[in-house]
Amino acid sequence: MLDVSQLRSGYGRIPILAGVSFSLGEGEMLGVLGHNGAGKTTLLKTIAGFIPVNGGSVKLCGSEMKAAAPHARARAGMGYVPQGRRIFPSLTVKENLEIAAARSRRAIGEVLELFPRITRLLDRKGGALSGGEQQLLALARCLCARPRVILLDEPTEGIQPSIIEEMIETLKNIRNSERLTVLLVEQNLECLTALTDRILVLNRGSIVKEMRGAEAHDREALAELMM
Numbered sequence: 001m002l003d004v005s006q007l008r009s010g011y012g013r014i015p016i017l018a019g020v021s022f023s024l025g026e027g028e029m030l031g032v033l034g035h036n037g038a039g040k041t042t043l044l045k046t047i048a049g050f051i052p053v054n055g056g057s058v059k060l061c062g063s064e065m066k067a068a069a070p071h072a073r074a075r076a077g078m079g080y081v082p083q084g085r086r087i088f089p090s091l092t093v094k095e096n097l098e099i100a101a102a103r104s105r106r107a108i109g110e111v112l113e114l115f116p117r118i119t120r121l122l123d124r125k126g127g128a129l130s131g132g133e134q135q136l137l138a139l140a141r142c143l144c145a146r147p148r149v150i151l152l153d154e155p156t157e158g159i160q161p162s163i164i165e166e167m168i169e170t171l172k173n174i175r176n177s178e179r180l181t182v183l184l185v186e187q188n189l190e191c192l193t194a195l196t197d198r199i200l201v202l203n204r205g206s207i208v209k210e211m212r213g214a215e216a217h218d219r220e221a222l223a224e225l226m227m
């Protein structure tokens with residue numbers, strides 16, 4: 001579904017990604033873990049098309065995307081929820097969802113079945129939601145565009161524990177009901193281990209380790225890696 005090969009990118013002349021390769025199969029949820037500044041956000045931004053590719057390739061369902069603009073990648077099925085929730089604060093929750101659903105003609109009710117908390121807040125302004133609610137809205141909005149692959153950048157960052165649980169449940173439901181392919185950058189080990197059994201560890205722009213199966217569920221081992 002998503003094939004990333006020898007991907008290189010950076011900011012201006014500063015190289016950050018130093019040749020990252022991995023493949024993500026349909027319905028798979030792949031975790032990415034790494035220290036602050038490791039290049040996790042840079043990886044997602046490069047895949048989504050917000051940073052130019054300096055080398056390597058990004059293929060979505062076999063089609064080369066490395067030269068495509070972000071909106072073209074989005075139209076091809078790439079959903080991206082950036083770090084730090086970017087919703088429209090002055091629009092209502094419903095309007096936020098409708099904008100995303102317009103092009104895909106997806107009924108927002110179908111997405112809302114996965115988001116009971118958001119369903120109760122449809123007429124509220126986006127900016128008047130709590131951080132966790134905004135994060136749920138950002139995810140719901142992404143799904144309204146009917147993506148095939150979603151890139152999620154730290155969906156639990158800075159949100160309350162009670163909503164973290166809800167985010168984990170929501171992501172589990174999405175994985176099970178929509179068979180979506182997800183690349184999940186996450187520093188919350190509970191979230192990561194609950195959702196995926198394959199984790200890439202990124203350090204200084206390179207994948208330094210891949211953990212699978214029992215290893216990917218071993219929170220102590222993961223925590224040690226992060227020390």
Ligand SMILES: Nc1ncnc2c1ncn2[C@@H]1O[C@H](COP(=O)(O)OP(=O)(O)OP(=O)(O)O)[C@@H](O)[C@H]1O
Nearest residue numbers: 011014016034035036037038039040041042043083
């Ligand atoms: N706009 C930018 N211009 C120049 N350098 C940048 C820019 N954004 C990020 N960087 C640098 O690129 C490197 C990787 O940053 P990135 O945001 O990808 O890290 P991250 O793994 O997502 O970190 P965090 O866990 O803090 O979100 C860091 O050294 C950072 O300082």
Ligand SMILES: [Mg+2]
Nearest residue numbers: 040041042083
């Ligand atoms: Mg980041």
